[in-house]
Amino acid sequence: EVHLVESGGGLVQPGGSLRLSCAASGFTLRSYEMNWVRQAPGKGLEWVSYISSSGSVIHYADSVKGRFTISKDTAKNSLFLQMNSLRADDTAVYYCVRGVAGDYWGQGTLVTVSS
Amino acid sequence: ETTLTQSPAFMSATPGDKVNISCKASQDIDDDLNWYQQKPGDTTIFLIQEATTLVPGIPPRFSGSGYGTDFTLTINNIQSEDAAYYFCLQHDNFPLTFGQGTKVEIK
Numbered sequence: 001e002v003h004l005v006e007s008g009g010g011l012v013q014p015g016g017s018l019r020l021s022c023a024a025s026g027f028t029l030r031s032y033e034m035n036w037v038r039q040a041p042g043k044g045l046e047w048v049s050y051i052s053s054s055g056s057v058i059h060y061a062d063s064v065k066g067r068f069t070i071s072k073d074t075a076k077n078s079l080f081l082q083m084n085s086l087r088a089d090d091t092a093v094y095y096c097v098r099g100v101a102g103d104y105w106g107q108g109t110l111v112t113v114s115s
Numbered sequence: 116e117t118t119l120t121q122s123p124a125f126m127s128a129t130p131g132d133k134v135n136i137s138c139k140a141s142q143d144i145d146d147d148l149n150w151y152q153q154k155p156g157d158t159t160i161f162l163i164q165e166a167t168t169l170v171p172g173i174p175p176r177f178s179g180s181g182y183g184t185d186f187t188l189t190i191n192n193i194q195s196e197d198a199a200y201y202f203c204l205q206h207d208n209f210p211l212t213f214g215q216g217t218k219v220e221i222k
Contacts, residue, residue, distance in 0.1 A: 035211065045202060047211035059209045095159070100206045101149055103170075105159035 002026035002104045004096045009109030016086050016113070022079040022096030022106060029053075030074045033100050036081050038092035039108075046092075049081065050100070064090075086113045117142050117205050121214025129222050134190040138203035138214045143183045147207035150179055150188045153200045162201075163188060195221045 008020040020036070036048040049070040050059040058070055069082040079096055093108040118141040128134050138148065146166040153159045161170045163179035166186055176191045190197055198221040203214040 037211075044215045045204075045213040047213070050209065050211070061210050100211070101161075101164055102151070102204055102206070103161045103164070105151075105161075107158055 002098070004098065004104055004106035006094060006096050006106045006109035009094065009111045011112045011114065012086055013115050014087060014113055017082070017084045018086065018111060020081040020083065020094055020096075020109060020111070022081075024077045024079065024096075024098075027098070028074070029072050029077050029079060032098055034070075034072065034079050035097040035100070035102065036070060036079075037095045037097050037102075037105075038090075038111075039095070040089070040092040043092075048094070051079070083111070086111075088113050116210055117144055117208060117212050119203055119205055119212050119214040121203055121217060123217060124215060125218045125220070127220045127222055128193050130193060130195055132193050134193050134219065136188040136190075136201055136217045136219075138181075138186040138188070140184045140186070140205060144205045144207035146182050147205055148179075148181070148186050149204045149206065150177075151202055151204065152197075153202065154198075190219075193219075193221065197221065 003025045005023045035050045038048050039045050051070045067085045072079045091113050093110050095108045096106040098104040120139045122137050148166045150163040151159050162173050162177050167179045178189045180187045200216050200218050202216040
């Protein structure tokens, strides 16, 4: 059975950094594209970043380009999102999502950027 | 960037009703549109893929239609457990984009 479990969220000050992790089970990350998607409180969903199955193709939303970095460790079967220079408008629940089609979602991890 | 305009933002239905949720794309996206259900505290559920294909395990009262720019999620004979937030996603091009979502309440 496929499971995605995010971790690493929390409260951080503006300008700070966080690293989100997504532990995958029931499938191998080596074979799947992956995405990070976020949802700000009371708002709609926003795609954040994509990484291809090989890791050779990466895309970012304009709102996070230059500040966030997506990566994966196939040995640990885990996906990561390094978030630097965090701003208040980065406050959201961050979801790890399998595939461009988004067939499986994690439960999300809350990131709060506030002083 | 493909904008998805989803409507309505909120709807209230009675058990047994037929419900339609619309998702309109700002450009042709073929059938690269999926539908999802989200409930507070629960994992997001994948309902419909490629606009019209029911995901295995999803009750057949859910269906999807459309191609190109106009898409619809239909829930026939809606049940109390269908109270949730529904949204569409286009995966035709980057950036991936979402509809604004529809909150469905069951009276």
